[in-house]
Amino acid sequence: MYSPHLLDKNIAKLISLYNTDMSLAEIAKKLHVSLSTLKSKIKELGLTRQPRYRKKAINVASFKKSVKMGMPNVKIARKFHLAPSTVIKLKKEYGLAIQDPERISYGKKGAACRTYYKQTGIRPECPTITNILEQYQDTVIPMLENGTPKTEIAKKYGVCISTVYNFIHLYGITAPVRKICDHKEQLITEAFDSGESLEDISQKLNCHAGTIYRKLKDMKLERSQDIIKRKSLLNNQEDKIKNLYNQGVSGPEIARQLGVSYQSVYDFIHRKQFDASQRQVKYCSTFNGHDQELLSMRQKGMTLKQIGDYFGVKSNTVFYRLQKLANMNRGYQNV
Numbered sequence: 001m002y003s004p005h006l007l008d009k010n011i012a013k014l015i016s017l018y019n020t021d022m023s024l025a026e027i028a029k030k031l032h033v034s035l036s037t038l039k040s041k042i043k044e045l046g047l048t049r050q051p052r053y054r055k056k057a058i059n060v061a062s063f064k065k066s067v068k069m070g071m072p073n074v075k076i077a078r079k080f081h082l083a084p085s086t087v088i089k090l091k092k093e094y095g096l097a098i099q100d101p102e103r104i105s106y107g108k109k110g111a112a113c114r115t116y117y118k119q120t121g122i123r124p125e126c127p128t129i130t131n132i133l134e135q136y137q138d139t140v141i142p143m144l145e146n147g148t149p150k151t152e153i154a155k156k157y158g159v160c161i162s163t164v165y166n167f168i169h170l171y172g173i174t175a176p177v178r179k180i181c182d183h184k185e186q187l188i189t190e191a192f193d194s195g196e197s198l199e200d201i202s203q204k205l206n207c208h209a210g211t212i213y214r215k216l217k218d219m220k221l222e223r224s225q226d227i228i229k230r231k232s233l234l235n236n237q238e239d240k241i242k243n244l245y246n247q248g249v250s251g252p253e254i255a256r257q258l259g260v261s262y263q264s265v266y267d268f269i270h271r272k273q274f275d276a277s278q279r280q281v282k283y284c285s286t287f288n289g290h291d292q293e294l295l296s297m298r299q300k301g302m303t304l305k306q307i308g309d310y311f312g313v314k315s316n317t318v319f320y321r322l323q324k325l326a327n328m329n330r331g332y333q334n335v
Helices: 005-009 011-018 024-031 035-045 060-068 073-080 084-093 106-120 132-145 150-157 161-171 185-193 198-205 209-219 235-247 251-258 262-272 291-299 304-311 315-328
Strands: none
Touching: 005 011, 005 035, 011 024, 011 035, 024 035, 060 073, 073 084, 132 150, 132 161, 150 161, 185 198, 185 209, 198 209, 235 251, 235 262, 251 262, 291 304, 291 315, 304 315
16 A cells, blocks of 8 residues: 555655656655655655657667668567667667658659759659649649639639649749639628628628638628617517516526527617616516426426426526425425
């Protein structure tokens, strides 16, 4: 059984072991305490030491032989119980990380060749510098310079969009970026000033709402909150909600009568800023007038969550109400 009191008798031994290259796990095992107890004691004593990194002992000759045989890094890592990243570091340390041109991936070769061609203008002998669109360059280059969408070009010639971008980088073409909302500023302004939401504008222009938002931000358009059209089911029932609210009916009860969520009712009341001084009952419980119904539902074996879903409240609210009823009437104690 580990005990922190063991360390109080062996503090000198702990400090001497801590100043060596021994790991914390080995020190904890030697002192017969847990690792967490040891760390807590070290923190309490304020001991610090420089981090020590110990290389795993391996057979260097065997390691070099495996590398020279052309064994992949993953197999070398499994053989010597190392991480693949450690194998790469050791190869660099022993001077064995010679990059064989035949082992370079086609992607790296193509990127290097395109960069060389773009900077010098000299076309190197590289098998990956070819592009399938080269045979259509007389038509593709004018399309790109005129601002034709790259997706449309890719669709027309049956290639990937990355092939079009590689073609642009290969020949250094200045292809203007044409966004979907360009030349539609007037339509966006008219819809925005009329009070339409971003979702409605985006559906009308067949683009994302975030694109409309960024376009509005670039155009520096703003509008007051009074213009915004609020599409709420409760707008046509404002008088009814106000009467129920003034009578002291709770929010969840109003929501049940209207067939909406009680959060919608709370948001509507807050938005309309109803006068609370006209309310006949300042505080009204959700269960006002429904206590007997609540007790009967609980006695039938319904759970707190089921009752809460029925009344539109949380389970905690049901529990606290039952507790209050139990204090008022000691005959019902099972909550």
